[in-house]
Amino acid sequence: MCKESENGIPVIDFSKEEELKPGSSSWLGIREDVIRALEGTGCFIALVGDKVPQEIRSTMLEAFKELMDFPREAKMKVKSKNKKTLGAYHNTTQIHESLAMDDAADAVECQKFSNLFWPNGNENFTRSSNEYATQMMNLDWIVTRMIFESYGVDKYHDTHINTNTHHMSFLKYDRSEEIETDVGVFIHTDKNFTTVLHQVNDSHGLEVQTKNGDWVLCQPPPSSFTFIAGDILQVWSNDKIQACKHRVTISKDTRRFVLALFLFKSGKCQTPQELIDEEHPVRYKPIYQSEYFAAVMNNAINGGISYTVKDHCGITV
Ligand SMILES: O=C(O)CCC(=O)C(=O)O
Ligand SMILES: [Fe+2]
Numbered sequence: 001m002c003k004e005s006e007n008g009i010p011v012i013d014f015s016k017e018e019e020l021k022p023g024s025s026s027w028l029g030i031r032e033d034v035i036r037a038l039e040g041t042g043c044f045i046a047l048v049g050d051k052v053p054q055e056i057r058s059t060m061l062e063a064f065k066e067l068m069d070f071p072r073e074a075k076m077k078v079k080s081k082n083k084k085t086l087g088a089y090h091n092t093t094q095i096h097e098s099l100a101m102d103d104a105a106d107a108v109e110c111q112k113f114s115n116l117f118w119p120n121g122n123e124n125f126t127r128s129s130n131e132y133a134t135q136m137m138n139l140d141w142i143v144t145r146m147i148f149e150s151y152g153v154d155k156y157h158d159t160h161i162n163t164n165t166h167h168m169s170f171l172k173y174d175r176s177e178e179i180e181t182d183v184g185v186f187i188h189t190d191k192n193f194t195t196v197l198h199q200v201n202d203s204h205g206l207e208v209q210t211k212n213g214d215w216v217l218c219q220p221p222p223s224s225f226t227f228i229a230g231d232i233l234q235v236w237s238n239d240k241i242q243a244c245k246h247r248v249t250i251s252k253d254t255r256r257f258v259l260a261l262f263l264f265k266s267g268k269c270q271t272p273q274e275l276i277d278e279e280h281p282v283r284y285k286p287i288y289q290s291e292y293f294a295a296v297m298n299n300a301i302n303g304g305i306s307y308t309v310k311d312h313c314g315i316t317v
Pocket of ligand 2: 188189190246
């Protein structure tokens, strides 16, 4: 049974390997909870037990701090393969910094990224980053498989996985006493298919909007990930799943470290025929991730949600 955190965000347990055998009754039970959570709130907290051991978490936190302590010029040198909205390194507010590592679930790519900062190697950074990216990716695969199965389109799941791309962003928030604003990240929906977050230190700040419009603080336990539905999943699912509106608010004198695995569907994305019928006519034209990114950038006005996926490719019925 799906639990709820104190403030209404669904909490789903993925920690027991034996309960995750596709087709088993426990798998089907978890799958129901996943769909209920995504259709209801667009996000949930995933408990992952000791999948990432405490020792890796501590190593990650130290290595993360070391990485972000490099001067801005060093971080600016990181280039990404794919065109991203704001470049591999950027900050959207005074409090926020984001540095993206392409293909972080691939150990060779982790090593390459690490060498940019530590030419003599930094085993702690490389190993812990790759371990996290792999575990976050595994969760994404399980959840996307459950989504595809629930909507009767599991035959497309392998293609979905094979055409997925990803990057892992290191997000640091640092608000000193003097900074007036508490905005870490403005209200937005993620522009990709799905996102998996991990809060590396115990400093909360992510707030999500529930269906009834309330803003609630997400307080993931240390050994958990937060799963977020993005705009492209909304298009693909024909609005069955709505992208989750969220923002980050940071209190004074707070530092917060978060890993964000962003998963993208490359090429054209369109709603599968199986999800369309007389009662549910198609609501979006096919979408290309890169074109959507470009359009979002062209229409950006001072943060906030200025251009939605409905503006981009919505069909008025
Ligand atoms: O810091 C967080 O918890 C979420 C960050 C976020 O929403 C984003 O980078 O898109
Ligand atoms: Fe986000």
